[in-house]
Amino acid sequence: MTFTLTKKKADPPERARRGPGEIRHLGLLGALGLLVVVGLVTQPGEFATGGNISGILTLAATIGVITVGMTFVIIGGGIDLSVGALMALASVWATTLATQSYGPVVMVLCAVLVGTGAGVVNGLLIAYGRLVPFIATLAMLVAARGLGQRISERKTQLIRPENNAIESLATTRVLGLPLVVYLFAAVAAAGWVLLNRTTFGRRTFAVGGNPEAARLAGIDVRRHTLALYALSGFCCGIAALIIMARTTTGSATHGDLYELDAIAAVIIGGTLLTGGRGTVVGSILGVLVFTIITNLFVLNGLQTTDQLIAKGVIIVVAVLLQRRGLRTPT
Amino acid sequence: MNTPRIPSRRGLLIGGAAVAAGGLAAACTGNTPEEASKPAAAINGGDNDKPGTKVTIGFSAPAADHGWIAAITKNAQDVAKNYSDVTLRAVEPTNDINQQISAVESLIAAKVNVLVLLPNDGAQLNQVARKAMDAGIPVVNLDRVFPDKLSYRTWIGGDNYGMGVAAGHYVGEKLKQKNVSNPVIVEIQGIATLPLTQDRSKGFADALATYDFKVTAKQDAKFTVESGNQVAANLLQAHKKIDALWNHDDDQGVGVLAAIKQANRKEFFMVGGAGSANAMREIQGSGVLEATVTYSPTMAGSAIRIARLIAQDKGMADLVEQRAPQSLTLASETVTKDNVATYLPLGFES
Numbered sequence A: 001m002t003f004t005l006t007k008k009k010a011d012p013p014e015r016a017r018r019g020p021g022e023i024r025h026l027g028l029l030g031a032l033g034l035l036v037v038v039g040l041v042t043q044p045g046e047f048a049t050g051g052n053i054s055g056i057l058t059l060a061a062t063i064g065v066i067t068v069g070m071t072f073v074i075i076g077g078g079i080d081l082s083v084g085a086l087m088a089l090a091s092v093w094a095t096t097l098a099t100q101s102y103g104p105v106v107m108v109l110c111a112v113l114v115g116t117g118a119g120v121v122n123g124l125l126i127a128y129g130r131l132v133p134f135i136a137t138l139a140m141l142v143a144a145r146g147l148g149q150r151i152s153e154r155k156t157q158l159i160r161p162e163n164n165a166i167e168s169l170a171t172t173r174v175l176g177l178p179l180v181v182y183l184f185a186a187v188a189a190a191g192w193v194l195l196n197r198t199t200f201g202r203r204t205f206a207v208g209g210n211p212e213a214a215r216l217a218g219i220d221v222r223r224h225t226l227a228l229y230a231l232s233g234f235c236c237g238i239a240a241l242i243i244m245a246r247t248t249t250g251s252a253t254h255g256d257l258y259e260l261d262a263i264a265a266v267i268i269g270g271t272l273l274t275g276g277r278g279t280v281v282g283s284i285l286g287v288l289v290f291t292i293i294t295n296l297f298v299l300n301g302l303q304t305t306d307q308l309i310a311k312g313v314i315i316v317v318a319v320l321l322q323r324r325g326l327r328t329p330t
Numbered sequence B: 001m002n003t004p005r006i007p008s009r010r011g012l013l014i015g016g017a018a019v020a021a022g023g024l025a026a027a028c029t030g031n032t033p034e035e036a037s038k039p040a041a042a043i044n045g046g047d048n049d050k051p052g053t054k055v056t057i058g059f060s061a062p063a064a065d066h067g068w069i070a071a072i073t074k075n076a077q078d079v080a081k082n083y084s085d086v087t088l089r090a091v092e093p094t095n096d097i098n099q100q101i102s103a104v105e106s107l108i109a110a111k112v113n114v115l116v117l118l119p120n121d122g123a124q125l126n127q128v129a130r131k132a133m134d135a136g137i138p139v140v141n142l143d144r145v146f147p148d149k150l151s152y153r154t155w156i157g158g159d160n161y162g163m164g165v166a167a168g169h170y171v172g173e174k175l176k177q178k179n180v181s182n183p184v185i186v187e188i189q190g191i192a193t194l195p196l197t198q199d200r201s202k203g204f205a206d207a208l209a210t211y212d213f214k215v216t217a218k219q220d221a222k223f224t225v226e227s228g229n230q231v232a233a234n235l236l237q238a239h240k241k242i243d244a245l246w247n248h249d250d251d252q253g254v255g256v257l258a259a260i261k262q263a264n265r266k267e268f269f270m271v272g273g274a275g276s277a278n279a280m281r282e283i284q285g286s287g288v289l290e291a292t293v294t295y296s297p298t299m300a301g302s303a304i305r306i307a308r309l310i311a312q313d314k315g316m317a318d319l320v321e322q323r324a325p326q327s328l329t330l331a332s333e334t335v336t337k338d339n340v341a342t343y344l345p346l347g348f349e350s
Helices: A005-010 A012-017 A019-042 A050-075 A083-094 A104-128 A133-152 A165-171 A179-197 A199-209 A211-216 A221-247 A258-268 A280-299 A304-326 B009-027 B067-081 B097-109 B122-134 B160-178 B195-209 B225-238 B250-262 B277-284 B299-311 B340-346
Strands: B055-060 B086-090 B114-117 B139-142 B154-157 B185-189 B217-220 B244-247 B269-274 B289-294 B327-329 B334-336
Touching (some): A050 A258, A050 B225, A083 A104, A165 B250, A179 A280, A199 A211, A211 A221, A258 A280, A280 A304, B055 B097, B055 B299, B067 B086, B067 B250, B114 B122, B160 B244, B160 B289, B217 B225, B244 B250, B250 B269, B250 B277, B277 B334, B277 B340
Parallel strands (some): B055 B114, B139 B154, B185 B217, B244 B269
């Protein structure tokens, strides 16, 4: 993680692979810093408290975990519009009376399996069925919400008292932070290692950058694409677990419009929508920017309408800043 | 050259895991509740409840994407079942305006005796309701009002402003008793752009003003558990000490209560809205939720009864008049620990 501008000029291949990723974070860190300053100035007594920081991280956990999966899919040249719906479906499936009768461990397994399973279906449709990712995952979005509503009979499914172990993920605190924050951190760290330190990660960049070249280099592009969507589904399953812990419910209404929030976080985090470039760190910073904006608006007693405008402006400014950092608009 | 295809060990493993996962998944979609349906509201309409002329009631409501709406259809069906002289023709619920218009048109064509309509949008369904009235089919307009009075015979619905007032009085009286000066009163709204939300907030503010109190902070959620949870989590951060909290909707209240519990906050009391069974069970316990102000879906059952009376040319038993009234605004009732037992059977599952 070095910001050596001179090296970047001298060594184009290195720049293409790593340099821009790091440079992009500069704008985002600036935005984050600016938000923190705004918080410190407007609410000096509330913003920088341990409770508030813990609150921000907890709120960021659900969308953050989804964003890690989304980062992989987008770097791999795809898009996953079904993430919010998959999270909802996984939360519903894991909280039916039948699943709940098997206890919390099966509920966790069920959430993760449903998420991953639906991700595999996405991957099969896209990699082997040759559907455009936008269409395939849009279809999954609609279908998964429908299935979630059907299973839950459009009701909110409460977690029963004997399965309180799920809720304890949100209530048990270690060093002042609830367990769900550690889960989020673990997923983010695992995502970073997977992307930057493994063959899987290098293949993801290759497949997203130039699928034909990747194929010629001996990568099974279709199988890799399948794995990327399965990974995204897996993350949705984990996110379902977090939302279940947070709200003590499973519901088909969970995760409404999460797909847009996750894509926005990935984009302002510096990942190219066309694939081939991007970072997990940037996406996490993107999630934190959005979560802190919401937090600042509530702390200052402002209404959500202006918050939406602020989010829109931030997306545009962040992308413009990245272009300047890159100097080679793509 | 052809080697027989022996399934690889890895293939078997993955295949086996997939089959097991499928089995587990299939076993997990069952959702049959343990308890049977609640006893339907008892019949107590005096002479009017004796079987009269056979009546076919057409019924159309939005699709149930929310516990409250689901309870509307269920209440209508439960009440209709109690009358041997009533046949209920409920059309497929939908959230699409066009579909609801054609559904109502089909009921008109089937020449039902009377219609009970909860429109997706009063203004957009107004024309077809008018068409029914012009064809001689009386319309009982449930909750969301048609703008044109020629479009319905009777309106029956809840009182959003009154709901805010009821919540405001509960909060105001309670804080006056406790002798709190300058209380921190927090309000979590539903969807802020809806007129019903604005009415609720206005009622709340007006009632609080009679105690010289005002709302310290309000934020809007989206009637969903998750939105309630997020808004509450942020609001609790913003206000370290709260005296009272009013949450407009018990469905989103599940998320609000989870956020309060996870933030480990107990210094304030909370009032809910709508009157879900879950909220009432919370009130029976000793948590922060002390009361909820009703906007009860039992109104659908009342609408069916009124529709039957209109079709049979009868008046309401307790009124002097010979015919059913033109408009009925149901009062928002305050459910507390003292009276929750009587309300629980009427609460809806969110």
